[in-house]
Amino acid sequence: GAVVSQHPSRVICKSGTSVKIECRSLDFQATTMFWYRQFPKQSLMLMATSNEGSKATYEQGVEKDKFLINHASLTLSTLTVTSAHPEDSSFYICSASGGRAAEQYFGPGTRLTVT
Amino acid sequence: SQKIEQNSEALNIQEGKTATLTCNYTNYSPAYLQWYRQDPGRGPVFLLLIRENEKEKRKERLKVTFDTTLKQSLFHITASQPADSATYLCALPGRAGGFKTIFGAGTRLFVKA
Numbered sequence: 280g281a282v283v284s285q286h287p288s289r290v291i292c293k294s295g296t297s298v299k300i301e302c303r304s305l306d307f308q309a310t311t312m313f314w315y316r317q318f319p320k321q322s323l324m325l326m327a328t329s330n331e332g333s334k335a336t337y338e339q340g341v342e343k344d345k346f347l348i349n350h351a352s353l354t355l356s357t358l359t360v361t362s363a364h365p366e367d368s369s370f371y372i373c374s375a376s377g378g379r380a381a382e383q384y385f386g387p388g389t390r391l392t393v394t
Numbered sequence: 395s396q397k398i399e400q401n402s403e404a405l406n407i408q409e410g411k412t413a414t415l416t417c418n419y420t421n422y423s424p425a426y427l428q429w430y431r432q433d434p435g436r437g438p439v440f441l442l443l444i445r446e447n448e449k450e451k452r453k454e455r456l457k458v459t460f461d462t463t464l465k466q467s468l469f470h471i472t473a474s475q476p477a478d479s480a481t482y483l484c485a486l487p488g489r490a491g492g493f494k495t496i497f498g499a500g501t502r503l504f505v506k507a
Contacts (some may be wrong), residue, residue, distance in 0.1 A: 285437075311493050322398075322483070322499040323438070372437045376493060383495060385430075385437035 281307045283375050285386035292363055292393055299359045300389045302373030308353035309375035313383065314346070317370045329356055363393040396422045396489050398498035400482075406504045413471040415501045417484030420465060427460055427467050430483040432500060438483055442469075474505045 282305040292298050302312060311330050315323040327343075329335035329350035337343045347359040356375075360367055370390055374383040399418045407413050417427070426445045430438035444451045444460045444467065451458045457470040471478050481500040488494030 283437075313493070313495075320402075320499070322497040325494060328493060370435070374437070383440070383493075385439065388435065388437045390435065
């Protein structure tokens with residue numbers, strides 16, 4: 280199956296700093312990428328959907344100025360958590376789709392801890 | 395709004411037995427339903443997709459059923475192995491169409507040797 284990577288896998292940052300997470304589709308062109316957040320023992324919550332070359336569409340309740348998403352190429356999307364706070368600590372997972380709605384390939388996730 | 399319910403209690407079974415997980419949904423008639431496996435600290439891995447016109451789908455030791463009248467899907471793992479221990483997520487396409495996917499909270503399965 281298709282491979283999606285995320286970097287870093289774990290990151291610890293201080294409150295008030297910004298953190299960038301990269302999501303790459305390694306062997307296919309991802310026309311659409313998704314960013315999810317998952318708290319312990321809870322379901323994946325979609326944060327935003329991004330299409331290559333256009334602005335991301337954010338879900339209700341997700342602050343677009345706090346969670347900056349860039350999908351500059353067909354193989355790379357980045358999520359930047361700006362001015363991170365302890366409540367932003369979570370597991371962030373990206374997924375990528377090559378064009379068929381039912382086919383999403385997930386990255387391994389990034390564990391963010393804000394101290 | 396769309397709602398997906400999976401048993402929040404962990405399922406513990408003995409190796410070799412069949413594990414059966416349930417996914418119920420409301421307020422929606424999805425065109426398809428998906429099952430994913432998620433290991434701790436990892437992203438979900440796609441397992442199976444079943445469409446609304448399919449009653450049952452199989453893949454190796456996995457079997458999924460889809461009852462659109464009951465609004466329920468059952469996920470079976472036959473001849474279960476300790477390596478099958480993971481959280482299994484049910485997922486549906488968003489009501490508005492497009493690419494949005496709604497996930498259930500998952501059911502944790504433990505298979506004891």
